[in-house]
Amino acid sequence: MSFNGKEGSEITLAEASTWTSNYRKTITTGDTLAHFVGKNQLMKILNQEDCVGVRHYYGIDDEGAKVLIAVGVTSNENDMTSGVIIDRMIACPPRCSTRNSLNS
Secondary structure, three states, rough: OOOOOOOOOOOOHHHHHHHHHHHOOOOOOOOOEEOOHHHHHHHHHHHOOEEEEEEEEEOOOOOOEEEEEEEEEEEOOOOOOOEEEEEOOOEOOOOOOOOHHHHH
């Protein structure tokens, strides 16, 4: 099987709210809820030749913080490890959206 760039699907706010709530029930106060990455950084990945999407990896940085790593992926389902890899995304907390059904 190969990727075509259409993988994934939209979900409802109700589903997203339930799933993020389920996650929040497994962590302690102050743990990472989300990461923000700017459009320009995502476009660096997506604009690479042969890139059909983005894969996200979970990691722990040298200070012990949860991180999200983004890498381009080709149609043959391989990570573009010699291309652009993004981290240093903005963690929530401390920089979160106003309270909404996804984060509270």
